Amino acid sequence: MYGAVIHGAGDVRFEERPDPVVVEPTDAVVRTVAACVCGSDLWRYRGIAPVPKPTPIGHEYVGVVESVGREVTSVRPGQFVVGGFRTSDNTCELCRAGFQANCLHGTGYEGCQAEYIRVPNADGTLVATPDVPDADRVPDLLALSDVMATGWHAAVSAGVTPGCTAVVVGDGAVGLSGVLAAAQLGAERVIAMSRHADRQGLARRFGATDVVAERGTDGADHVKELTDGLGAHAVLECVGTQDSVDQAFACARAGGTVGWVGVPHAGTLPLEDMFWRNVGLRGGLAPVRAYLDDLLERVWSGAICPGLVFDLTLPLSEVGEGYAAMDERRAIKTLLQP
């Protein structure tokens, strides 16, 4: 089969790779229907994270089960499935506590931007859809594999509750998904921080009630103007840079919480301010499996269309261009079709 391999900064190639097979009795092999490029893939593409050797890449996918190991009971060949960006047994103590991304037996994948994918821990990772979906529903389902679940984790971690005011820092695919999550979780006011007209538009479609275009302290000041001088109860930090983290804390009210899901490239937090104002920080790697049943139901019923974050669709064979388009900000998020 063919799949994407990153060889170094700026260099993602579509190459022949070994066909994945069932290795453990708990494995499944999935034929990919759609995969995509993650903002976190760009850290390596941009040379910010190292690439010591050519490495299969990608961790988001939907597809059809091709084969399963003898111990797999919850999915069967022919079913359409969604899986999170890390595998989990969904039975260990950490999974049962709702932190499946930290599963004691969890694994990553050997590159999901590929025609076939080996999925360890299939029972604890894959969720089958009620039926094979229409093609136009595929992007929405694919979004659940990472980006939508990550936005949801930001909102849950930030403590979004019905009636609260939420701010979303970051207007990439995760930030936009965070807007959708905050609105779905009942925030009365969802303030999207975005400078780009197209992203502002999608944020509003996802439920943003306000848009703040300024960044940094100007942006935080604007948020405070909108919130009686207090700031937001819940702030979703969906970028991970020092600037965005600082902006997030500056937007939080006393007693509020920042929920962060952007892989941190920040060096420091405003510790004194956090302490004196009782502003908390929660979040991290999203436990996709914890949210997947709920999110799948919302997609299946048509309540949410998180696939709108995909604004570029390419054949999997053009995966390199998919990276370039996101790197150069010509696309928010690239969907790849084998």
Place this chain on the structure above:
Amino acid sequence: MYGAVIHGAGDVRFEERPDPVVVEPTDAVVRTVAACVCGSDLWRYRGIAPVPKPTPIGHEYVGVVESVGREVTSVRPGQFVVGGFRTSDNTCELCRAGFQANCLHGTGYEGCQAEYIRVPNADGTLVATPDVPDADRVPDLLALSDVMATGWHAAVSAGVTPGCTAVVVGDGAVGLSGVLAAAQLGAERVIAMSRHADRQGLARRFGATDVVAERGTDGADHVKELTDGLGAHAVLECVGTQDSVDQAFACARAGGTVGWVGVPHAGTLPLEDMFWRNVGLRGGLAPVRAYLDDLLERVWSGAICPGLVFDLTLPLSEVGEGYAAMDERRAIKTLLQP
């Protein structure tokens, strides 16, 4: 009247000061029955925080209401009262959210290690006991003014729930109060980290099920041995130094939370570790008023005796020796009697 004034590092004097009077119609004046010295007072005593000019000091007290302004309705002269270490109106949006230490109209005090205290926001700050307490109950009530409520805030912020495992970093008066709080809030296992036999003893009396004497990574390794290699669900950070903060995060399991209440003198947090393991941080300045009714009931019924953290009682006139004893670790916490 007479009260304590700090003149500089190591220099706390008992001096004549103006008699407090009702200034605002929402004020009360309280005749102090007992006051005490806080670990945070020691920052100035030790020269770590500046003392630009002679300043009345102290923020913990119980006493009898001497007089009230015309708008005060919830307490009356003659009542025995407890007040938190900051005043709060208990009606603003932040108070209603349970963050009274961040009250929009909150104030500090002009020195509570004194014979009389002016209490702004009397209605939102003071809670009267059902009756004038016996003398032997006074230390327990005094502890509610700060140290016990702060330990409670650590436990609440760390997310202590029935059945969980809690670790308490710090065996000072706040840490010991945190042990008591975690036990009261239903933690099945409360691991106190302490090297001192007398403090270990009090920790066990307060409900510690285990004591870990090692510090740093050795201490965290011991905690993991006690918790199936996972670490604790809830970690109460009751010191505020870089070492104690690092130790706290090292003791937390994936998905766990550190609740911090020690004024932070730490420079950094282990951000990557927090992110990848979904370890959160909450807490800060304790909202005493939020917990006061509940804690008062627990003291009044005899369910808790938080006053056991006081191991030195002195006349208020010897306040300087009270500081010296705590500074030199001859006392955990000093109670002062006018």
